[in-house]
Amino acid sequence: MVILFAPSEGKRCGGEMSPLDQTSLIFPELYARRLEAVIQYELLIQNGTDEQLSELFGIKDPKEFKRYTLPLDKAPTMKAVERYDGVAYDYLKYCSLSGTAQNYIDENVILFSNLFGPVRAGDPLPDYKLKQGSSIGTFAPEKHYKTLFSDALDTWIGDREVLDIRAGYYDKFYTPKNRPVTLKFLKEGKIVSHWAKAYRGIVLREAAMNKIGSIGELLALNIEGLIIHEIIETKKKKEVVYTIA
Numbered sequence: 001m002v003i004l005f006a007p008s009e010g011k012r013c014g015g016e017m018s019p020l021d022q023t024s025l026i027f028p029e030l031y032a033r034r035l036e037a038v039i040q041y042e043l044l045i046q047n048g049t050d051e052q053l054s055e056l057f058g059i060k061d062p063k064e065f066k067r068y069t070l071p072l073d074k075a076p077t078m079k080a081v082e083r084y085d086g087v088a089y090d091y092l093k094y095c096s097l098s099g100t101a102q103n104y105i106d107e108n109v110i111l112f113s114n115l116f117g118p119v120r121a122g123d124p125l126p127d128y129k130l131k132q133g134s135s136i137g138t139f140a141p142e143k144h145y146k147t148l149f150s151d152a153l154d155t156w157i158g159d160r161e162v163l164d165i166r167a168g169y170y171d172k173f174y175t176p177k178n179r180p181v182t183l184k185f186l187k188e189g190k191i192v193s194h195w196a197k198a199y200r201g202i203v204l205r206e207a208a209m210n211k212i213g214s215i216g217e218l219l220a221l222n223i224e225g226l227i228i229h230e231i232i233e234t235k236k237k238k239e240v241v242y243t244i245a
Helices: 028-047 050-057 062-068 087-092 099-108 141-157 168-172 196-209 215-220
Strands: 002-005 077-079 109-113 117-120 124-126 162-164 181-187 226-233 238-244
Touching: 002 196, 028 050, 028 141, 050 062, 087 196, 099 109, 099 196, 117 141, 141 168, 181 196, 196 226
Parallel strands: 002 109, 002 162, 162 181, 181 238
Antiparallel strands: 077 124, 109 117, 226 238
8 A cells, every 4th residue: 555645844954864866766767857846946046036035935034044055965864754844744753653664654655745746755855945835936846746757656556555645735746546545534523624634644653553554454443533434435536534533
């Protein structure tokens, strides 16, 4: 089973792994196409106005821009799953997992970086900042990656089942060829939006701890605080609706 997961606006700074090179990320044969996005990003950082950089980073105070000016081919890296720092990752608690559970996530989870596109959770990433939905000047990363990386992702996934627990925005980066399973969370009959990130993190953590290999195994899991309310099947996806107890 492959799990698709969203990144986070927040990032941890620093890193102790080597800077990126062609062998660092999944799909090394497409590394040059990733660099097309990185080059546009770094050119805008070097030449953009404060207003343009504020929009790019999603940061108002120009004093905070300096953190993101180190060339990305020289910046230290850390695992992508450790780089991201947000609600879903707080509840995933990756660093507290066993080595076996961490390896499950590293190998089976694809994250969708706004700058670097699809990467494995265990792939190294440098510190960067690109606000969700922002173009890099006239360059649209989501269109770039959907056009150039979808075939590679389809081939890598093959016949495996897909659990897609990304935020809906990341459909713009990739639409699975295999009909995915998605999750929805209800609280007192109402759809949970912001805190759905927390429950996605919880589900991923449980999947890793139990080395879940199929959707059937996932549905059989007893996840504390979640009860399966219904399963809705359409031609495009299977949606599992959980009630939050």
